[in-house]
Amino acid sequence: MTDENGLTKIPVFGSLAYDLETAAQREWFEPEKKQKIVIPEAPPIEREQLLPKAKPRPKQSVSAMAIIGYACAAVFIILYLTASAQLTVITDEAAKLETQLQELESERNRLLIEYESVFNRSEIEEYATSVLGMRQPRPEQIRYINSSAPDKAVILEEDSGSDGFLDSLSNLLTSITSYFG
DSSP states (O other): OBOTTSOBOOOOOSOOSOOHHHHHHHHHHOGGGOOOOOOOOOOOOOOOOOOOOOOOOOOOOOOHHHHHHHHHHHHHHHHHHHHHHHHHHHHHHHHHHHHHHHHHHHHHHHHHHHHHHHSOHHHHHHHHHHTSOOOOOOGGGOOOOOOOSOOOOOOOOOOOSOOOHHHHHHHHHHHHHHHHO
């Protein structure tokens, strides 16, 4: 009586686990049924054979392109290091100039405050009235001018009368040398 998986369909009452204690006890009390373990002999060891001497390989040469590549890489590394050093120096100088600029700005602010405190308007009016003998203007001395026409300015250019090619070229060269000079 088996099913499609090949398992028996017999009802079991109890446990189907092996009872290891009874099997161990049987072997203990029945030593003659023990099998002897046969250890096979080790295979004979063969002597090592000497390998023939290896032929030295011919030395490999480095290609010219590899040498040029290494030289270019070395040049680029040197250029990078010098550029980094110059950048460090310039950065240091910029930091020093920034601190100097901050110091000069604080000095300028201090001098402006000192300048404004020296030239007090009330002190100037008092000096003008007491020492110089000046007075405040009376209302009849004040005249207001109202002009409805807008201000206009005309700049006249001086006409030298020479408009030649050599004169304009000379003026151009003079302006270039004054710009770069």
